[in-house]
Amino acid sequence: MENSGIYVGLDIGTTSIKVIVAEHIKDQMNIIGVGSERSDGLSRGVIVDIDRAVSAIKKAIQQAEQKANIQISKVTVGIPANLLEIVPCNGMIAVSDEAGSSKEIDEDDVYRVTEAALVQKLPPERDVIDIIPDEFIVDGFDGIKDPRGMIGVRLEMNGVVYTGPKTVLHNTMKCVEKAGLHVEGTVVSALALSTTALSDGEQDFGAVIIDIGGGQTTAAVVHDHKLKYTYVDQEGGMFVTKDISVVLNTSLENAEKIKRNYGYATSSLASKDDVFPVEVVGKVDPVQVSGEYLSEIIEARMTQIFEKLRDALEGIRALQLPGGVVLTGGLAALPGMKELAEDIFDVNVKVFIPQQMGLRHPSFSQAIGLIKYVMQQGEIEKIVKSTITDGDRRNISKESDNVVTLNPKVEETGTKKKNDTDKKSSAFDGVKNFFSTFFD
Template structure:
């Protein structure tokens, strides 16, 4: 998807090699993961991780410093993977993200009104028609996803190519974000000597690796506890329906520890990682550890319980704000409960504290790939995972943003198994009896909510 082969002189670029590079530009760290997708499995072949610079609360505020940090992370990944990275998949944060429905219609028949077979060009054209809506000057499109296609009035079609008709419609969703965030992110990547192969909405990509198929289908809240901010995302019917960003994260916990214990930020971070508990009642007042205090020659003994109280206070504040936002959209009633990931999720007691505050089922997601078993790597892995499971029709639709439909076939080959669905006689998506039954009954009470708010 993106590479030149190893750095031997004269090596030629490899096409359709199945190698992907995910670039996660976070507030506290920048992570680069190189993975090879072979036989429906991701094999991690290189990892780079560098402390972030030039970012604040998930947003780039100093391009030059951010570029330097990106270059260092990429160099680490290149050395370990023994390749020269040229193309990367970049995640765009959910700050001020807007989810807007879109629809378009085109005529595909000939001058005499005869039907014709629908192809990639037709899908491209109908997507262009759906994107004609005028955006505010300060916003730009990050991604566009199709919900359904309608051929001559027959709806519920997931992939119309190969069908015949005279009229083609598409209904989908457009994800837009602040032009400043998108521009600065792409500018940094390009200045680092890289080509942006694709941009993805970060929470949507993360959901493909952190949530199971059932959780993404029936509805789940995904919390990404990052260093600079915390993002709550509601995923239902395999779509991102709602996001909320709280501009507080792990760096705020570190700062609280620094202020209360009168120690440097560097020492506060070490203390948090080595002795911290998210729920103070899980720590012991008898477990003491030394802390270097500014203005004192000797270290001061601090109890684990006291440190836990500092951490718990900040996390409680974050979780409470998230809960208030999620309650307003009734998201806490979703069957999947809440799945938590991100660097702060590594703190012991996060699950217990979240259960006390949200009062729903809580699960912590930690990647299981060798060498990446830490929740801070989840986002970078999600960027790659999303690309490997993306359907061919989604690739065709996304090509309308770049304006290059000629490369659709090549891009489609880089995705895995186009997800085509059957259409029954009334044009609705075929659905097994078992799946219909599983969605009824216990979840019938959620039906009105989904029909009104999410849809």
């Protein structure tokens, strides 16, 4: 079924808030409006001041409305992968008519079996972000993608639930609603990003996508078109800017400009003969700094970030996936970033840059991904997701008739706190076993 209409993606990042309005007609996505505003009220990908964040969201929305010449009321919002958990789920219901015999499976049955799959005791501090069906089983016949119209007496669904910290979800939803918008859907940012930054082959055979944002850097492992694992390092482009500011004794504003205009991520590509003026605090005249010296500052921080990501990814053997590493996010555009990543990860690396007119910069990848993710969703996926988007269905802890919930343990664990080494080790052990089936 063709998903035609207007779609709006809202990417709430640490350094900028981006809104993209797209029109989908005959399998073509046309960007008709863009808004970009400097973020306020966010720290390391998480909203810390609702009122300031709301103001920034409103400004970005107004820009997009003016360019698209429409009024925006509904948006799809990306949720960061901070402390993300990927939980397998299974639900089963009886399908029968009033006489107790088998009947045709309809949309309501799909809705009920999804609710059955969601019947599990979530910790009070966590909430459901998204649920994706893997397969339906009708009377023991598995591998069914859409059971509607089939005859059966028992319907099962196997799927994946993405859960995140309740405070992150609540603050995000609160900000969007206070900005006068309706949240049409929430999507794990890393999952949405994979739909636009990875090719079909890379999503199928497996690849690692690294989003270098302003406040944090996220590595996501995708295989068989599914998000398998995420790791977040709480350092990003802003840390590079702060390093430049401290070392060169200049303001953060000047440091950001210097990074964008003269920065290289690999010092071997920069020249010590190329110099530029830097306004130094406490001095009247600018100080001349070489490009090589600046690149050494940038390279030191990015090496630290990449090495932590490498250690996490090697722990689950993700760097053996044939798709290699794909870099995106604002800082991925810095010259030499690809070469530095290749040296540290020792795999094939490429930088993804969107090809839409006026959006040819990695910083727009996330917002475009949100739109493409929704556009590619089939009708059955939308029905399944409606169990958490229709009404107040997020706190699912009830029991219902004809429900069997199987093995609701966490099979792949998402991002852990930076210093929580014991939990990180446990997560790696679990995912090692999961990935071993792909490589053995």
